Amino acid sequence: MSVPAPAAPVSAPAPTGSKGSRRTGEGPLSxxxxxxxxxxxxxxxxxxxxxxxxxxxxxxxxSFKGPGEIVTTDLDVLPDSLDFSNYQDAMTLVPFGRFFVNSVIVTLAGASIKVVLAILTAYALVFIRFPFKRVIFVAILVALMVPPQVAILPNYILVTSLGGADTYWGMILPGLGTAFGTFLLRQHFLTLPGSILESAEIDGAGHWSRLWRIVVPISVPTIATVGLVTIVTEWNEYIWPLVIVSRPEMMTLPVGLTLLRNSESDPASWGIMMAGAVLVLVPILVVFAALQRYIVAGLTQGSVTG
Structure with missing residues (x-):
């Protein structure tokens, strides 16, 4: 009987920490x-x-500097002192309080209506069957590529013919459709589990009940993202309010900066202009800081289709 040959000894692996075991350029800390x-x-x-x-x-x-500190050949980064006179002048030269109220009204009303319309439209595009649904969605995508400045002249003719010049609804009406919000909400609604809505339908819930009791509560991050983007857009809107409004008491804050620049004849008074810009920017920064945690979650939820 033949005896089987012993197995060849297996060489031990080289220590991972020894020199020469890794090539140059490898490893997490290379x-x-x-x-x-x-x-x-x-x-x-x-x-x-x-x-x-x-x-x-x-x-x-x-905004804290005097004219001599801004218009100078020397680069002075920090102001000599924290002088709030520029803010006081900016708020007294033009009715900044009235501008603020107008901006709040236009922003809250316009953004609220935009978000509600986007929710309704996105729900219809996902959960309701009707003819030419794909054609309508393609039209919404096309609207994303068209700059809003193209529609300024037709909107101006329409709104002024209806008596909307120097009115709140005249500033709000032309921008009520939001293609971006509709697209983002539609993409998110496509990821929702259909079993939940089917169960609610079996229990007798209609579209209205399914929308506000199921779809909206589980889509809060995405809706908050759309709301934040819409609020920022409405607050910073400049061209359309400038075109449709001529009375100072109906101007919004961005347009009010133009009135502030025209009312201040001194070309060296850039500090007052900077103070006015800060007053316009601070409220929207506060809103952004309060809602920014929803942005990443909302955009991530709407980026994957099921």
Whole structure:
């Protein structure tokens, strides 16, 4: 009987921590990985932050400076003192309080109606069967590519013929449709589990009940994202209120800055203009800070279709 030959000894693996076990450029902490992380991550992030932050910082600092500190050949970054006279002048030269009230009315009314219309439209495009649904959705996508400035002249002729000049509804009406909000909500509604809605339908719930009791409560992050984008857009709207409004008592804050610039004849009074810009910017920054945590969640939920 033949005896089987003994198995060849298996060599032990080289220690992972020994020198020469890894090639140059490998490993989580290698020089190559650190360089790629800096060049593709931190450096672009730092440059983008500087591009966005530096003008805002300059605007805030200039709002505390006098004319001699702004219009000068010397680069003075920090003001000599925190002088709030520019803010006082900005609020007394023009009716800033009235501008603020007008902006709040137009923003809240316009944004609320826009969000509700976007919810209803997106729900219909996803959960209701009707003819030419795909054609309507393609038309909404086309509307995303058309700049709103194209419709200024037709909207002006229509609104003025209806008597909407220098009115709140004249400023709100032409922008009630939001293609972006409808598209984002539709993409999110497509990810909702159909079993929940089918169960509610079996229990006798109609479309209205399913929308407000099921779809809306589980879509709060996406709806908040649409609401935030809509609020920012309405608050910063400049061209259409400038075209449709001529009376100062009906102007919004962005248009009021133009009136402030025209009323202040001194070309060196940039500090007052910077103070007015800060007053316009602060309220929307507060709203953005309060709702910004919904942005990433809302955009992520609406980016995947089921």
């Amino acid at each position: 020089r190559r990985n650190i360089t790629e992380t800096l060049l593709t991550g931190y450096v672009p992030l730092a440059l983008t932050t500087l591009v966005v932050f530096l003008p805002l910082m300059w605007m805030v600092l200039s």
